[in-house]
Structure formats: structure tokens, C-alpha cells
Amino acid sequence: EDKVVQSPLSLVVHEGDTVTLNCSYEVTNFRSLLWYKQEKKAPTFLFMLTSSGIEKKSGRLSSILDKKELFSILNITATQTGDSAIYLCAVKNSGNTPLVFGKGTRLSVIA
């Protein structure tokens, strides 16, 4: 059974801090790993990673995948209160199957 484990489950930091969110996975026929940010209702897409060692970057957010060790990290530098959200990691195997989600990391950034 495909599985995604995220850590920590929750995190409280001060503005300006740098955070690292972790995602480990077990999936047959791995195809991709995706990160989402969920603030209110709908998750919004952040990154899709398919290859090891290639960093994806968007502003203060970056992510990298290690397919040998079966994990990914999401880094947020110089955090702001607007970064407060649940960050979801999901994996996709081959074929027309839906994503498998982790339980998420709830990040709270306080001023």
C-alpha cells in the first residue's frame, strides 16, 4: 500500500525563521511527488518533483527530492505570517490513479 509520512505534524516559528518540512514515502512505480499549500479550503499547487537532486524554487520556497532515500523536503526561508498554512505532500504512481496524501504539516508563523 502506498504511504506518505510527513513531519513534523505541526510547527510554530517566528517571522524571519527558516523552516524545513519533511516528507517520506513508499510507493510502487513512483512517478512524482507534489507539494501543496492549504490555507482555507482548497490546496494550491506548489511543486512537482520527478527527478532526484534537482531543486525546484519559487521565491522563498524550494524543494528537492531524493529518490534513493525516498524523501523530499520543502524549505521556506525568511518566513512570513502569510506562510501560515497546512503543507501537504502527495505522491503519484504510474497509471491513472489519484495522489496519495500525507497528513500534512501545520505551520504557524507568528510575528
Place this chain on the structure above:
Amino acid sequence: SAVISQKPSRDICQRGTSLTIQCQVDSQVTMMFWYRQQPGQSLTLIATANQGSEATYESGFVIDKFPISRPNLTFSTLTVSNMSPEDSSIYLCSVGVTQGGNEQYFGPGTRLTVT
């Protein structure tokens, strides 16, 4: 990406009633999924909506409780039947937009409260 709309965005319903949630996509997509997110929980897949055939339900979800329609490649509905307070949740429509659904996007969600 795809632009996905859902109706209603929220509703408060009485127990024993049913609610139908609509999902509309601005382009034809092969794969559409329905998820539920109960308070404080992560996303749980309810079913895959298949165009032209019956939906494929995940363990713990049945067609009588969550009937799904998919009349074409841009539209789907999810009905929550005979509701109870335990059905209070956010319901999310999601679509896979590349071959094999490698990228998956979500609609804005429907927040359902059952009293």
C-alpha cells in the same frame, strides 16, 4: 493547469437531507476525483469519477451514500445522501491535467455543515 469551479461553496443542511455538489472544469480532463477533508484531518479520496461508467469508490465509501455522476469530460457531481453531522466536512473536486494525471489540481471546495 485547469480552472475548476465548485457549487455551492458552502451550505448548512439538516440531517436526513441530501446535497449535490457540482464541479466544472474549463477544459476536458480525463481524470476527476472527489475528496473529503474532515475537520483537522488530511484529504481522503472518496472516489474516481469515470466518464461514461460508474465511479470507482475507495474503501469505506459506497455509491448509495455518495452517488457520483460524470456525464462528460468537464463536469461531475457528488451527492451526499441522508446526511448526518459526521458528514460535516470540506468536499473537494480534483482533476488530473496531464497524461496519467501527473499534475493534479483542486477546486475551491465546498464546506458542508450538517446540523
